[in-house]
Amino acid sequence: MADYIIAAASTSDLPDTFFTEHDVPVIRYTYSIGMQVFEDDCSEESRQKAYEDMRRGTVYATSMINTSVYAEFFRNLLRTGKDVLYLDMSKEMSSSYKASHEAAELVQAEFPSQRLCLMDTRCISGGLGLLVTECVRRMENGDSLDEVIAWGEANKLKIMHRFTVDDLNYLKRGGRVSNASALIGSLLGIKPVLYVPDDGKLTVAQKVRGRKAAIQALFEGVKRDMKNPDGQTIVINHADCLDDANKLREMLLKEFPSLTGVNISNLGVIIGSHCGPGLLTVFYFGDQRKP
DSSP states (O other): OOSEEEEEEGGGOOOHHHHHHTTOOEEOOEEEETTEEEEOOOOHHHHHHHHHHHHTTOOOEEEOOOHHHHHHHHHHHHTTTOEEEEEEOOTTTOTTHHHHHHHHHHHHHHOTTSOEEEEEOOOOHHHHHHHHHHHHHHHHTTOOHHHHHHHHHHHGGGEEEEEEOSOHHHHHHTTSSOHHHHHHHHHHTEEEEEEOOTTOOOEEEEEEESHHHHHHHHHHHHHHHOSOOTTOEEEEEESSOHHHHHHHHHHHHHHOTTOSEEEEEEOOHHHHHHHOTTOEEEEEEOSSOOO
16 A cells, blocks of 8 residues: 555546545535535536536536635645645646645645645646546556656646637636637637647637537647557547547547547536536647647
8 A cells, every 4th residue: 555645636527436446535626506506526417417507508607725625635634644646737727726735835834744745737627637547556556656746747748638619608708718709709610729738728729610620620639649549548528519529539549549448528517617518628648748
């Protein structure tokens, strides 16, 4: 058994069964509908319900995790007597990042003989999930905390993130496109294709016309990035667009027959609340990030 703990956030968009089966403590973000607040339980059922609600016009809002919640989470982990590595979203994508570091500084002072390590993963959603999965695998195979951290720092920027959205109004609400751009783009059927560069920000890589072209752009992006497909597992997360996810999966398996597989699951509610139904994402390891 390892002498340290790897903990993660629900925004890694892994299924809750992963956290249970691998004994990974998870801090759960929350979302609200009106005055009701819900915990991100990482279940397929909750995710599917959320996107069905959004298609009916229900507005989902998310909240940052405050310092005191982080502090209690970290405190309980360190009370086990073990060191801790915590993995969460890129600091450029999470307003909770600063609070987590403030909490870590407070709690570390209470446990001076133990280590509490927070990595700026530069990853989000299924990309973060890939990082968590691989770090946990290495821990379970006997790697030390220092070895896992070193691997994570050396490889986190090799995790590729590619997205396309179906409804520009969600990006408008989040301030990523202007009102005019959203209106014109919607009228013309423009679909942005987004990626995450080295700085960990969500960035528009290109704009195409129509959903079919957007899926093709995701596929072409993977083809450019993928240097070593042998034995690799690609992750596709979708926001209530399973048919499109299956189509992309078929394209990838045909292009890269040496893949171990392409896993498909619903996108988590927290990320999905900002991008809306129809978001299609693909995550995988490449050599370096690029548009």
